[in-house]
Amino acid sequence: FGYGLYAMYKMAYGFGFGDMEMVHGAMHSMYFESAAMIVTLVSLGKYLEARSKSKTSDALGKLVDLAPKNATVIRNGQEVQVNAEDVMAGDIVLIRPGQRIPVDGIVISGHGYVDQAAITGESIPVEKEEGDPIISATMNVNGTFQFRATKVGDDTTLAQIIRLVDEAGNTKAPIARLADKVSGIFVPIVIGIALVTFIVWLVSGTSFEFALSNAISVLVISCPCALGLATPVAVMVGTGKAAENGILIKSAESLETMHKVDMIVLDKTGTITSGNPSIHDIVVFDPKYDEDSFLRLAASIETGSEHPLAKAIVLEAKARNLVLDGLENYVALSGKGLKAKLEGKEYVAGNQKLMEEENIFLSKPIKDYIHKLADQGQTPLLFACEDKVLGIIGVADTIRQSSIQAIRAFKEKGIYVVMLTGDNIKTANAIAQDIQVDEVIADVLPTQKESVVRRFQDDGKFVAMVGDGINDAPALARANVGIAIGAGTDIAIDSADIVLMKDNLMDVNTAYELSDKVIKNIKMNLFWAFFYNVLGIPVAAGVFYPLWGILLSPMIGSAAMSLSSVCVVLNALRLRFFKPSQESVQEKKEATKAKIQYTEDYTVGIEEHKEEKTMEKIMKVNGMSCNHCKAHVEKALDEVSGVKKAVVDLDKKEARITLEAPVENQVLMDAVKNAGYEPVSIQ
Structure with a gap:
């Protein structure tokens, strides 16, 4: 624009002195339209980029829109309409058909089918009854129920998802930092090329205008916008797509590094297995007890424990309507068992290792039973009083069908699979035979899990750890990629890099595939951004002008530069069409079963709610x-x-x-x- 003004005054000077040759020369150097078009094309390119980038956060925007504005709560026995953000923990919330759930909670009465697709990715509505958890922003499609609010405001599942996805989209992956470094070198080099272009053409005898035009073309066409967009847009799309599939990725680095994993370490209980064990065998050694009285004693001892195996014993006792005694004292021994005081007597309950540490004698018949139960894949829990074993309860957890399928998928990708458990080696091996893992590490205390992961890393492995409990938190933090099962504890989730909303190992496979797709997309973007500049700069500099008369005007260079940025964004948007290569067999079966049940109940529900409708x-x-x-x-x-x-x-x-x-x-x-x-x- 500045040179255009100079040319205009030059024309005026030529007219004033009657120098028409000067006038004709200057009139070809009027770059006002080029200046206007460069600004217009760059602005258009930025607009198209903004439009394209806005689509990358569609999943996040949809989640935000899912949050209902109002809620119906029961206060003083009356239904009261309040703003969703005013719902307090402990409030009783009423949900009717067609309404969205405003906060997280637990169903206390009623029954319904809830569509959780937007949060967990499940395509079929899930049946909810008394005691079942409810997730904010899900839709009640049929039935009426009341639930007690447990997490409100910024603590709801929806709020946490929005925060995690937003934070992940704003973080930089290592490959993005590489692009930044390259751009830092690239920009001064391009400025240098532009100056060299200007000087070379000027020295070669061309006009000032010609040399300046080529230098400007070099600067315009090599603007590194495409390089800057190559990574963040792909990361934004990838994290949004992961959220759609019920996978929360906390940082861009986690998304990038997941595809490098060559070893997956799996916790057993609650990860490979369902985490809902049940009693299979009860063996009583003390003649003072029959099966029910021994179970009553064992359940009373275990009432203070939060371990899934302990809960299985307590639930079995309650199912048999046994009245439990109150504990006088309780001490948990992590990874081994517990000590408890009941009716003035000291009891020890736990694994064989604990019994040996407490110097409790284990006779040959007792050891035979321990081995027999372990060979059957059960975890033997021993109960002793005053140095004498009273009996053994064999507890077994069911293996998820999706876990077997996921482990098969990992191995097809060349990933080494390790099962890590605190169970004894025989029980662990019995389970390992069914799931076909590459290695089993058993009898591991919670404090040792982190050291196991570190040992693998020292051997050069890139490790992903999958767990769900407090005892997994150190290992999750130590691993290159920590993955927490969504139903796990808050501590495990806080320690992890990736959180699975569903209790399904197939989602680990999905996260791996999505990471691989995102990185390939980023590399493709970076390649085309560099390739475009490598081709464009020589043309803009006029290298081919002496041979074929090819030149690139600044206006065309601006259009090409804008187009390259848009192409990079559009290429990243292809990730929106990502679909997992495999779907869990168990999910398919459950979906089919749920669909049949849902259809039946929905038909009945329509009849029941005709008056309401x-x-x-x-x-x-x-x-x-x-x-x-x-x-x-x-x-x-x-x-x-x-x-x-x-x-x-x-x-x-x-x-x-x-x-x-x-x-x-x-x-x-x-x-x-x-x-x-x-x-x-x-x-």
């Missing part, structure tokens, strides 16, 4: 004085989704609303308020 509500409205007002209110209500028809009675100052689907009272009142009238009450 055609129910009427009466709203008292102030401010109506004529038929014009009547028409306004009726129109406002008729436009509300779920309203079949609204009829206003001017004399009674009320609107009778017929519903064909459940609609919250607040929605109806807001519609009338927005129409300019005052809703008083609704019933």
Whole structure:
């Protein structure tokens, strides 16, 4: 633009002195249109980039939009409409068909089917009954229930997902830092090339205008916008796509490094297995006890423990309607068992190692039973009092079908699979035979899991650790990639790099495949960004002009530069079409079964809720004085989704609303308020 002004004054000077040759020479150096077009094309490119980049956070935007604005809570025995952010922990929330769940909680009464697809990726609505957890932003498609709010505000699952995905999208992967370093070198080199271009053409005898035009073309076409976009856009799309599949990736580095994993270490309980063990055998050695009385004693001792095996014993005792005694004292021995005091006596409960440490004698028949149960894949729990073993309870956990399929998928990718467990080696080997892992490490204390992962890393392995409990937290933090099962403890989730919303190891396979796709996409973006510059700079510098007369105007260079950035973004957006290569067999079976059950229950539900779907509500409205007002209110209500028809009675100052689907009272009142009238009450 500055040189265009110079040319314009040069033309004026030529006209003033009658030098028409100067005028004709200067008129070809008027670059006003080029200056305007460069700014326009760059702005257009930025606009298209912004449009494309906005699509990368679609998954996140959809999640934000899922959060309902209002909630119905029960306070003082009355239904009260409140803003969702005003729901407090402990509130009883009422959910009807078609409503979204505002906060996390536990169902306390009623029954329903909840569509959790947006949060967990499950395609079939999940049945919810008393005691089941409820996730915020999911949709109740059928049934009515009440739940007690447990996590509200920024603590809800939805809020945590939004925060994690947003943070991951804003972090830089190592490969992005590489691109930044390259750009830091690339920019001064390009400026140098532009200066050399200008000087060479000037020295070679061409006009000042010609040399300047080529130098500007070099600067414009080599703008490294595409390099800067290559990584962050792909990372944003990748983390958003992971969230759609129920996988929360906490950082871009985790997303990048996941595909480098060549060893996966799996915790057994709650990861490979369902985490819901049950009692298979009860062996009593003390003649004072029969099976039920021994189980009652064992369950009383285990009431203080949170271990899944202990819970299995307590649940079995309750199922048999056995009354448990109260503990006087309780001491947990991590990875071994516990000591407890009951009715003045000291008891020890746990594995064989604990019995040996406590110098409790194990006779040959007892050891034979321990080996027999272990060979059957059961975990033998021994109960002793005053140096004497009273009995053994064999507890076994069920292996998830999806775990077997996932381990097979890992091995197909060349990943070495290790099972890590605190169980004895015989029990671990019995399970390992069914799931076909490459290595079993058993009898490991929680404090030793981290050292096992470190040992593998020292051997040059790139390790992913998958776990769900507090005892897995150090190992998850130590691993190159820590992966927590979503149903696990908060400590495990905090220690992990990736969180699986579903208890399904196939999602680890999905995370690996997504990481691989993202990195390939980034490398493709970087290659084309560099390749484009390698081709474009020589053309812009006029290298081919002496041979073939090929030149690149700054205007065309600007268009090409903008186009390269848009192409990089569009290439990254291809990740939105990512689909896992394999779907869990167990998920398919459960989905089919759930679909059949859901269809049956939904049909029954429709019959049960016919009256509710055609129910009427009466709203008292102030401010109506004529038929014009009547028409306004009726129109406002008729436009509300779920309203079949609204009829206003001017004399009674009320609107009778017929519903064909459940609609919250607040929605109806807001519609009338927005129409300019005052809703008083609704019933």
